[in-house]
Amino acid sequence: MLQPVLDFAIRLYFPILGVLALYFFVLATSNILEIRKNTKPAELIDGPMVSVLVPMRNEEHNVEICINSLREQTYRNYEILIIDDNSTDRTLELIQKMAREDTRIHIYQGMPLAEGWFGKPYAMQQLAREARGEILMFTDADTVHSPTSVSWTVTNMFTLQADLISGFTGQVFKSFGETIVGSLLFFMTGFIIPLWMNKFSKMGSFSTAVGQFIAIKKEVFDQIGGYEPLRHKTTEDVYLARYVKEMGYKTFFLDIKGHIQCRMYPGYTAAVEGIGKNIYDFFGKNPVIVSIVAVLVLLFLFLPAPMFFVSLVRGSHWALNFITIDFIYTLTWTLLFLDRQQPWYYGFLWPCIFLNLFYMIIWSWFKTVSGQGFYWKDRLVG
Numbered sequence: 001m002l003q004p005v006l007d008f009a010i011r012l013y014f015p016i017l018g019v020l021a022l023y024f025f026v027l028a029t030s031n032i033l034e035i036r037k038n039t040k041p042a043e044l045i046d047g048p049m050v051s052v053l054v055p056m057r058n059e060e061h062n063v064e065i066c067i068n069s070l071r072e073q074t075y076r077n078y079e080i081l082i083i084d085d086n087s088t089d090r091t092l093e094l095i096q097k098m099a100r101e102d103t104r105i106h107i108y109q110g111m112p113l114a115e116g117w118f119g120k121p122y123a124m125q126q127l128a129r130e131a132r133g134e135i136l137m138f139t140d141a142d143t144v145h146s147p148t149s150v151s152w153t154v155t156n157m158f159t160l161q162a163d164l165i166s167g168f169t170g171q172v173f174k175s176f177g178e179t180i181v182g183s184l185l186f187f188m189t190g191f192i193i194p195l196w197m198n199k200f201s202k203m204g205s206f207s208t209a210v211g212q213f214i215a216i217k218k219e220v221f222d223q224i225g226g227y228e229p230l231r232h233k234t235t236e237d238v239y240l241a242r243y244v245k246e247m248g249y250k251t252f253f254l255d256i257k258g259h260i261q262c263r264m265y266p267g268y269t270a271a272v273e274g275i276g277k278n279i280y281d282f283f284g285k286n287p288v289i290v291s292i293v294a295v296l297v298l299l300f301l302f303l304p305a306p307m308f309f310v311s312l313v314r315g316s317h318w319a320l321n322f323i324t325i326d327f328i329y330t331l332t333w334t335l336l337f338l339d340r341q342q343p344w345y346y347g348f349l350w351p352c353i354f355l356n357l358f359y360m361i362i363w364s365w366f367k368t369v370s371g372q373g374f375y376w377k378d379r380l381v382g
Contacts, residue, residue, distance in 0.1 A: 017304060018321075018325065021329060024329070027194055028189070028336055029335060031194070032336075035253060035255045038160065038252055038254055039256075040155055041152070042074075042148035044151055045151055047077060047158070048134035049077050049079070049134055050075065050079075050133045050137055050150055050154060051133030051218070052070055052079065052080045052150065053127040054066065054067070054080065054082045054127075054139055054140070055085055056082055056141045057086065057110075057119065059087070059091050059142070060087075063095055066139075066141050066142065066145075067080065067098050069144045069146070071104070072147050073145070078133070079106060080106070081106050081127050081130055082106070082108070082127075083107075083109075083123050085110040085123040086113075108126065108130060110123055116231055118233065124138055124227055124236075125226050125227045125228065131218065134217065134218055139213050143260050143261065144260070160252050162251065163216065164214065164217075165216075165252045166241060166253055167210065167254035167256045168210065168256065168257055169257055170257035170258070170260065171185065171263075171340060177267060178267065179346060179349065180352045180353045180356050182275075183336075183337070183342075183349075183353055184275055184360075185210060186336045186337075187353075188208055189253070190333075190336045193205070198245070198251065198252070198253070202248065204241070204243060204245045204246040206245070207241040207245035208241050208253055210237060211237035213260055220249055224249075230243065234277050234374075235278040257340065276367075278364075279360055279361055279365075280368045285368065287369070294362060294365075301354040304329065305350075306351070308322035308323050330350060332347075335347075
């Protein structure tokens with residue numbers, strides 16, 4: 001009695017699964033081509049003032065390599081503004097030493113966290129108030145810049161006539177755990193957002209950003225109120241791009257991996273906490289939407305992998321269907337990893353990536369609704 005029911009369910013399941021797998025492959029491929037087409041090489045070495053803004057909180061291990069890379073730029077007209085966001089380690093001491101060696105570096109002491117604000121948006125809002133540049137270039141303390149990163153920023157802002165640009169930096173993964181969590185950055189453009197729609201629609205949902213690098217015109221930043229409308233967001237980077245787009249400005253998501261490198265998190269636990277804190281917020285803290293997403297991830301993204309082995313062991317004729325779906329998913333992830341200059345065989349990790357995503361969705365939801373929140377940089381957020 002049970003077998004006919006299962007066969008009927010699978011007959012309904014496969015058409016949906018097949019359409020989704022092909023859609024994801026086409027979406028990922030088109031987004032890779034769209035990003036490459038829009039991205040311009042670094043050319044300009046002089047032009048408008050650029051303010052490079054770096055928020056820092058307990059970054060003593062990243063300070064020197066990040067700031068030294070920013071000091072060695074081919075672009076001439078820029079300043080480096082750093083805010084020490086109430087660090088409890090040697091961050092302030094180290095940046096003060098570097099500022100004494102370079103007059104382009106300006107240091108600001110962060111104010112106590114204001115009510116209703118999360119730490120990073122508040123730090124960047126304070127930095128932006130001090131900036132003299134026509135272009136604000138926000139970057140994280142764990143990034144390492146090539147000498148052309150500022151030049152690349154100005155070139156793309158001008159060539160594309162953009163109001164805001166962001167994009168993929170080069171990701172450094174040093175462990176299996178970092179890889180399956182950090183690669184979720186590619187999930188947005190591989191499985192969710194059709195970037196080519198960004199040029200035809202004013203909907204913010206077709207625009208995105210990664211906080212490791214965001215450049216925005218100062219006048220646009222001021223006109224939208226800066227980070228004030230996003231003061232209580234842990235995914236302030238994505239929401240900034242959406243908000244700028246919805247306000248009628250021009251945004252682009254580009255490829256900056258040749259100019260900025262970043263190792264986001266030192267290990268699996270830190271990666272889960274760092275990215276996981278953003279997931280529930282990304283879906284608007286809506287439990288219904290999050291529940292639906294969690295079920296869809298489990299059924300349509302993870303399940304095809306174990307179901308192939310189950311059907312193979314049972315000698316089921318569905319094994320061929322499942323291996324076809326698995327092949328398409330593997331090909332999609334392989335293209336995404338190759339485009340990000342990662343080893344091709346990482347493409348076979350997708351079952352681990354999706355299963356871990358399911359776990360992180362549940363974890364993010366529980367930490368939020370239970371009131372525990374997330375501790376990041378020794379500060380409670382979420």
